Amino acid sequence: MIFQVDFKAGKPVYLQLADQIRYAAASGKLRPGEPLPSLRPLAEELRLNRNTIAKAYAELEVQGIIETIPGKGFFLKQKKSPFTEPVRQRLLLTEIDEAVVMAHHLQVGREKFLALVKERLDYFEKKSNAVKDGE
Amino acid sequence: MIFQVDFKAGKPVYLQLADQIRYAAASGKLRPGEPLPSLRPLAEELRLNRNTIAKAYAELEVQGIIETIPGKGFFLKQKKSPFTEPVRQRLLLTEIDEAVVMAHHLQVGREKFLALVKERLDYFEKKSNAVKDGE
DNA sequence: TCAACTGTCCTAGTGTTGCATAACAGTAAA
DNA sequence: TTTACTGTTATGCAACACTAGGACAGTTGA
Numbered sequence: 434m435i436f437q438v439d440f441k442a443g444k445p446v447y448l449q450l451a452d453q454i455r456y457a458a459a460s461g462k463l464r465p466g467e468p469l470p471s472l473r474p475l476a477e478e479l480r481l482n483r484n485t486i487a488k489a490y491a492e493l494e495v496q497g498i499i500e501t502i503p504g505k506g507f508f509l510k511q512k513k514s515p516f517t518e519p520v521r522q523r524l525l526l527t528e529i530d531e532a533v534v535m536a537h538h539l540q541v542g543r544e545k546f547l548a549l550v551k552e553r554l555d556y557f558e559k560k561s562n563a564v565k566d567g568e
Numbered sequence: 569m570i571f572q573v574d575f576k577a578g579k580p581v582y583l584q585l586a587d588q589i590r591y592a593a594a595s596g597k598l599r600p601g602e603p604l605p606s607l608r609p610l611a612e613e614l615r616l617n618r619n620t621i622a623k624a625y626a627e628l629e630v631q632g633i634i635e636t637i638p639g640k641g642f643f644l645k646q647k648k649s650p651f652t653e654p655v656r657q658r659l660l661l662t663e664i665d666e667a668v669v670m671a672h673h674l675q676v677g678r679e680k681f682l683a684l685v686k687e688r689l690d691y692f693e694k695k696s697n698a699v700k701d702g703e
Numbered sequence: 704t705c706a707a708c709t710g711t712c713c714t715a716g717t718g719t720t721g722c723a724t725a726a727c728a729g730t731a732a733a
Numbered sequence: 734t735t736t737a738c739t740g741t742t743a744t745g746c747a748a749c750a751c752t753a754g755g756a757c758a759g760t761t762g763a
Contacts, residue, residue, distance in 0.1 A: 445751060471710080482753045482754075484752070484753065505759090514673070532667050538632070540648055546689065549660065606739065642739095708759105713755090716752090716753085721748080722747090723746085725743085
């Protein structure tokens with residue numbers, strides 16, 4: 434599990450880290466129940482303050498992606514989504530709308546957009562299965 | 569063209585405004601070539617400073633959605649996308665990936681996700697056509 | 704119990720962002 | 734050229750965000 438952060442990237446370091454963990458979870462590189470690196474070692478490895486790592490983890494925790502057991506560490510959640518169905522729908526639609534609006538302004542048509550979406554779904558699905566099969 | 573901003577929304581006012589314009593353009597409420605409200609009147613109407621409006625417009629300009637003609641005003645671009653094809657593809661894929669990853673963490677399956685995407689594509693398309701037909 | 708690990712909280716320095724006021728500059732029509 | 738629009742740029746300042754260091758507290762196993 435190698436993460437990379439870039440101070441000059443414009444985006445806050447703790448968000449870069451949170452994104453990478455989110456993506457790793459979605460593509461199966463991180464499995465449910467698996468422990469995440471603990472604060473101090475990871476902080477040392479990435480040359481960050483432990484609180485910066487903690488902030489990234491806190492971000493993921495409110496999103497229901499990881500959970501923390503005090504004294505033990507952080508773990509990828511087994512049962513996800515602490516949100517109710519309407520809230521989940523709203524969250525996802527907001528994200529989808531942003532992509533749809535972006536497609537409009539980039540003059541990407543409906544069919545090409547749908548093709549891209551399917552391609553990315555496949556991409557994450559495939560990666561996830563590859564990990565599951567022990568590759 | 570009525571915009572609404574909320575100081576307590578957590579999101580910066582200028583971004584709220586930019587979003588609304590982006591959405592209005594994507595759903596056809598704003599047509600290519602159409603002028604946007606000029607800074608001072610809109611600022612007065614929304615009880616904001618002119619520079620806050622200007623910042624929203626500047627945001628949209630770098631995204632290639634509107635253009636400014638000095639001394640004349642702001643206009644919705646006719647020819648959009650000042651970006652090259654690879655850049656456009658990267659921008660859009662980033663947005664799509666965010667939605668796909670979000671769907672994964674919200675435990676929304678492939679078919680349901682695709683259905684939602686199509687629904688939103690239809691929604692914007694329909695609105696756009698309704699405006700075009702003079703409704 | 705003690706040591707070594709885990710995360711948490713409090714506090715602070717630094718830089719950035721968001722919003723504002725004011726003076727400036729281009730355009731158009733009378 | 735004058736007037737009344739248009740957007741632009743410079744500056745200030747309060748609030749917030751980001752990162753960090755030190756002290757604290759729960760957990761585990763020797």
